[in-house]
Structure formats: structure tokens, C-alpha cells
Amino acid sequence: PIKTVEELAGYIPQTGPLQMRNQSFSDIEDDVLYHIALGKKSHDLKDMFHDVKFVCFGGSPNRMRSFAEYMVKALNYKMPAGQDLCDIAHGMVWVCRPCLLSSMRIFKLLHHAECSDVTFFRLGTSGGLGLKPGTVIITEEAVDGLLRPYMEVATLGMMLQHPSRLSHEVAQELLNLADPNADFDTIIGKTMCTLDFYEGQARLDGFFCDYSKEDKMAFLRRVHNRGIKNIEMESLCFAAYCYRAGIKSAVVCVTLLDRMEGDQINVAHEVIEEWQQRPQRLVAAYIRKHLGIE
Ligand code: R2B
Ligand code: URA
Numbered sequence: 001p002i003k004t005v006e007e008l009a010g011y012i013p014q015t016g017p018l019q020m021r022n023q024s025f026s027d028i029e030d031d032v033l034y035h036i037a038l039g040k041k042s043h044d045l046k047d048m049f050h051d052v053k054f055v056c057f058g059g060s061p062n063r064m065r066s067f068a069e070y071m072v073k074a075l076n077y078k079m080p081a082g083q084d085l086c087d088i089a090h091g092m093v094w095v096c097r098p099c100l101l102s103s104m105r106i107f108k109l110l111h112h113a114e115c116s117d118v119t120f121f122r123l124g125t126s127g128g129l130g131l132k133p134g135t136v137i138i139t140e141e142a143v144d145g146l147l148r149p150y151m152e153v154a155t156l157g158m159m160l161q162h163p164s165r166l167s168h169e170v171a172q173e174l175l176n177l178a179d180p181n182a183d184f185d186t187i188i189g190k191t192m193c194t195l196d197f198y199e200g201q202a203r204l205d206g207f208f209c210d211y212s213k214e215d216k217m218a219f220l221r222r223v224h225n226r227g228i229k230n231i232e233m234e235s236l237c238f239a240a241y242c243y244r245a246g247i248k249s250a251v252v253c254v255t256l257l258d259r260m261e262g263d264q265i266n267v268a269h270e271v272i273e274e275w276q277q278r279p280q281r282l283v284a285a286y287i288r289k290h291l292g293i294e
Helices: 005-009 045-049 061-074 107-112 168-177 213-225 235-245 269-290
Strands: 002-004 054-058 093-096 099-102 119-128 136-143 150-155 158-163 186-193 228-232 248-258
Touching (some): 045 107, 054 061, 061 099, 150 235, 158 235, 168 269, 228 248
Parallel strands (some): 054 099, 054 119, 119 248
Antiparallel strands (some): 093 099
């Protein structure tokens, strides 16, 4: 059987403090957040995190560390005396309030901290379709390798379909904040999310490949004609979980190559470093605007 989670539970946007969507778990119990080395009883999560309004997810711990350092400056954030940027889970969560820069799911943390009106961002890299490398894509809709706008998850012997909707308002606002004088484009488009970097993304340079260059190009042209601007590997899950939690979210990725032209990422390391800052600067501009920082 196939069911959408909307059929099962309906979609409820979050207003007020973030509520868990779980009828089998009592809030009276302790909750050890093992992966981020925090717990409901062992820490005063409300005191530590209640003012979090923005959560940014990114791929590599190093990138998130430099993003955290960049955000401290971008927000004119004064670190409290004796405190430094804090890596509370060995590269997975960097803390600099009111932004929590993270590489994993922290809905429960935000729930225990009674956070409200939180926006989630994924910042990443991707392969572009027919675009100059270095272009920034704000995802309009995340789709799977069959262009379906949901993430399928086998649950209790059923295939559940979790819609992967993102906030169109946040996406549009991010687009409006893009620098018109920048030497790269920032656009909105659909993002295809795959389970695999090679065959999943029609590459010819994997260990396995059972199709021809013509097959690859026909597939990429077909998805491009259906509005796909870039391909990566996290947006579907990210969008689906945020939507299901009732949290508004956005995905901003830079393209590292044009997949119409090739498969190998052969841009210099320093260039990639610079390109990866493009989504960061855009999200920083959004957060600054919402915090009223000129
Ligand atoms: C983009 O880059 C990674 C693969 O190299 C993957 O995490 C993604 O989505
Ligand atoms: N990340 C991907 O998933 N694919 C690419 O082509 C580049 C980065």
C-alpha cells in the first residue's frame, strides 16, 4: 500500500512553540539527544536555545565552521565573555545564537527549547543543467530521480510518501536579496535529488555504467525540459522533513559544473571554496534582514 503522510496526518503549519508530531512519546519523559550530546534533563535546553530562529544545514563540518565564523561577523554578534563558537557534536552542530548552524536533524532540540517561528536552510553544492558553473540555485521544488515531489519511505510495511514542499515566500525573498551586480547568476528552479552521485545523476564516469552517452544526454535534456536546474543529494529529505514538521524551509545550492558539458568536477579547490560562500552570503543577507541588521 502507498499512502501520503497528508492522508495519514494532514499538514499542520507550526505556529507558537514547535510541537512534536508524535502521539507515542510523552513529553514528561527524559529525552537524551544522543547525536548532539544534549539531553532534556541534563541540560536547560530552553535557556540554551529558546531564541533560535534560523537553522542552517550544510554538508561538511569545515564549511559549517567557516560559515559559523562568517555569521558571527555578519550578524555583529558579540560572543558572551568567556564563550567561543561551540561545536557541540564534533562538527555536526555549531552554535551561534540566534542561528544554529547544523548538519543534522534538530527538531526535537527546538521542541524541547520551545522555539517558535523557526526557518530552516540547506546550503550546499550541486551539478547544474545548462548553467554556468558557480550559479546559485534557490530550489522551487525538490523532486526525486523520477521527478516526483515527495520522498518515499518504507514504514511498517507501507510505502509512505512525504511531500517535499519548500517555502515559496522564503525562496522569493532570497531571490530578491541576490546581488544584481554579482558576476554570477542566482535563479529559482527545481532541484532533482538522487540517492547516488554516479548512476543516479546519469554520470558516465562511475565504477558501473550500463548506458551510453546518448542515453545520458537524452535523460538530462528531458529533466532539464521539465524545469530541473540542478542535481544534488539532500534536498528531498530536508524539504520533506521540514514540511512534515510544519517548518518553513529553503534550499540554496551553488553549481560546481554544467552536467550538459561533463561529469568530473575539476574546478580548483580555492574556486570551489569561493563558490561555496555564495549560498552562505545569500542566507546571511536573509537572516540579517529578518533580524533588522543594516
Ligand atoms: C552535493 O555534493 C555531495 C556529493 O558530492 C552531495 O552531498 C550533494 O548533495
Ligand atoms: N553534488 C552532486 O550531488 N552532484 C554534482 O554533480 C555536484 C555536487
